[in-house]
Structure formats: structure tokens, C-alpha cells
Amino acid sequence: MTNPPSSLTSTEPVTLSENEAKQLAEELKQQLRQGQRLDGDTQAIERMVAGLGDKRGLLRLTFAESLGAVGSAAVPALCRAMCEHENVTVRRAAAKTLTLISDRSALPFLFRALLNDPDPVVQGSAVGAMAVVGADAVEGLLEILLDPKNTPMQTGLASWGLAFVGARAPEALKQAACSPHARIRTAAIAALGDQIQNLGDQDARRLLTDALNDGDEEVRAEASTLMGKLNESHWALPLLLPKLNDESPLVRKNTALSLMKLEDPSAIQALEMQSETEPDDTVKPILRLAINQLHQHD
Known part of the structure; x- marks a missing residue:
């Protein structure tokens, strides 16, 4: 940029x-x-x-x-x-x-407003204007994610902007999903939903599958979350169930929530088994919630 x-x-x-x-x-x-x-x-x-x-x-x-x-x-x-x-x-x-x-x-000035204006509405509107430009905004949004001087608000808006760009910049997002930087991979994976669901992009689907086993827990957690949003239980369930045993509590929590969203009662047994052995007190109530909700679809 x-x-x-x-x-x-x-x-x-x-x-x-x-x-x-x-x-x-x-x-x-x-x-x-x-x-x-x-x-x-x-x-x-x-x-x-x-x-x-x-x-x-x-x-x-x-x-x-x-x-x-x-x-x-x-x-x-x-x-x-x-x-x-x-x-x-x-x-x-x-x-x-x-x-x-x-x-x-307008992109250079929109980035300036995001990074320098103290008003959160100006920042958010600037990102909205970037996002509608499409692929040309992706590089700058990714740079914002990497700069440690930027605030959580700014990086959060940049992630939202990438998700909004979505299918408008498919190649740029797929390239970002392979970035050496975990924060960029996380944001890119979160933005792949449109390409998978609406465009049937098989490369994006493969990237999401690979992200479930990424070395960074934030990437795995984001991939687990997206799996639950795609409403493809027959595809997602076999990939998500092993993540109930992930070493990261965040990944296990997101996996349980995604299994709940898929509304497939066949996940109940695995959730119950994990609930019996789950060591993290913050994950246990999520597992119980998922089990209770899925019983309503049994």
C-alpha cells in the first residue's frame, strides 16, 4: 500500500x-x-x-x-x-x-481516515468505502492487520472489510489464506464463506479444510466457526468432530458451537463423550448447550 x-x-x-x-x-x-x-x-x-x-x-x-x-x-x-x-x-x-x-x-485517503480519525463512525465508514472498491483495497487492509501499532478497533474493522470484500477479490483472499502471518490467514479464512457457499469455489473449500489443522489456534478456531455457517452437515461433520479433541479450548468451544448450528443430532454422542472428559470449565457449558440444542432436533 x-x-x-x-x-x-x-x-x-x-x-x-x-x-x-x-x-x-x-x-x-x-x-x-x-x-x-x-x-x-x-x-x-x-x-x-x-x-x-x-x-x-x-x-x-x-x-x-x-x-x-x-x-x-x-x-x-x-x-x-x-x-x-x-x-x-x-x-x-x-x-x-x-x-x-x-x-x-479515494483509497489512500480512506486508509488515512481509518488510521488517524479519532471517531469510530468515521473509521467504520471509511472501511465500508474501501470494501466496496473490492480487490484494490485488500493489500492495504491486510497491512493494517499486521501493524502492531494499530488498535483492536482498527484491526477488527480491517477484518470486517476483508469479509465484506468476499467474492469480489477471490484470488487475493485465497493468496492471503496461505500467508505466513497467522493474523492474515485468520482474516482471510473468515472471508471465504461467500466463495464457498455462493460460488462453489473448490480451492476455497480446500483452504478451509486445511485451516482446521493450521498450526495457529486462532486460524483453526476461525475455520471451525466458518464450518458451522455453511449449512453443509454432510461435509462439515466428519471434519469438525475430531476438533472436539483439539488442544486449544477456543477451538473446542467454536467446534461445539458450529456443531450446534449444523443441527445434526448425529453429533450428540461425540459431544457427550467430550463433555465427560472436558478439562476446561469455560468449554463445558458450551458443550452442554450444544447437546441440549441438538436433542431438540433428534
Whole structure:
């Protein structure tokens, strides 16, 4: 990922009175309804961006939709507002509006917002805008996972972003699932669900199967969790049952939960046997819960 730019070209800030914002919103709304092409010159865009700070939510929505209709021409102004505006409402709205446009040129600024903005809504909206860009965002999201200076919030959002990208970047995710870094493998495995369930990707299925025996417990735990989400008991059950004896309590816990989600009563016997010998007090109630739930499907 290229380093995010340190600054954006500044322009004279535009402000709108409440009446000006209302009038402009009405004009834009009418143009949108009539399918008219919106004016995309610099002054018009700056006026719409200024409207993103309005206290009235419906007006902000109109300005966001209008900027989305303008498209890529609005990206520089939106990036500047997202990264530099003092009003958090404007920063939030700008990030959300970039999601509507899905322009890869915004990626460096979206990463900057994620890493530097103190507001969690701005961070989350920035990741949402990255995710809709697709494959071009994957490398940067993976780098965020690896940097120990990033907060749990930032790395969690990056993982969510990868999961949202899903089938839009199949090759990038499959490559990440083979990364030497366990944190990246974990995030990539979590994002393979769409490829397996909706695209029938056999390579992704194989990667998930291999991840059940990964050397890192977090990867095995994530693979166990995904197995329970795919609703393929005939395939998942033989692979999951041995994980009830995994050395990691986290893996055993996730396995029990996945077996419960699969709703296959044939797992009851193995769960009962594990419950009798389970050494970890945090896993025992999960095993009992799974057994009780599966008896309802017996």
C-alpha cells in the first residue's frame, strides 16, 4: 500500500445557512427525481459537501445522494472533507458518501481516515468505502492487520472489510489464506464463506479444510466457526468432530458451537463423550448447550 498523502489541496471553505441548505436540497432532490444530470463543477460540489454538515438528517441524505450521482468528480472534495474537516458530522457523511461512488482513487485517503480519525463512525465508514472498491483495497487492509501499532478497533474493522470484500477479490483472499502471518490467514479464512457457499469455489473449500489443522489456534478456531455457517452437515461433520479433541479450548468451544448450528443430532454422542472428559470449565457449558440444542432436533 502506498503511504497516504499528508495533505490535500485546500480550497476556501463553503458554508450554507439553514435556508440556503434547504433550498439547495430541494433543487437537488427535484433534479434527482427527474433524472437530470447534476452540475459537477467545483463550486457546485463544494456547496453540496457543505450541506453534509447540516443538522437535518434528510437534507444530509439528499446532499450525499447528489454527490453520489455526481460521481468521481466529487471524490477530491469528499476526501478533503473526510480527512480535514473539523466537523465530525461532515467527516462521517463524507466517508459514507464515498461508499456510494466506489472510486479507487479515494483509497489512500480512506486508509488515512481509518488510521488517524479519532471517531469510530468515521473509521467504520471509511472501511465500508474501501470494501466496496473490492480487490484494490485488500493489500492495504491486510497491512493494517499486521501493524502492531494499530488498535483492536482498527484491526477488527480491517477484518470486517476483508469479509465484506468476499467474492469480489477471490484470488487475493485465497493468496492471503496461505500467508505466513497467522493474523492474515485468520482474516482471510473468515472471508471465504461467500466463495464457498455462493460460488462453489473448490480451492476455497480446500483452504478451509486445511485451516482446521493450521498450526495457529486462532486460524483453526476461525475455520471451525466458518464450518458451522455453511449449512453443509454432510461435509462439515466428519471434519469438525475430531476438533472436539483439539488442544486449544477456543477451538473446542467454536467446534461445539458450529456443531450446534449444523443441527445434526448425529453429533450428540461425540459431544457427550467430550463433555465427560472436558478439562476446561469455560468449554463445558458450551458443550452442554450444544447437546441440549441438538436433542431438540433428534
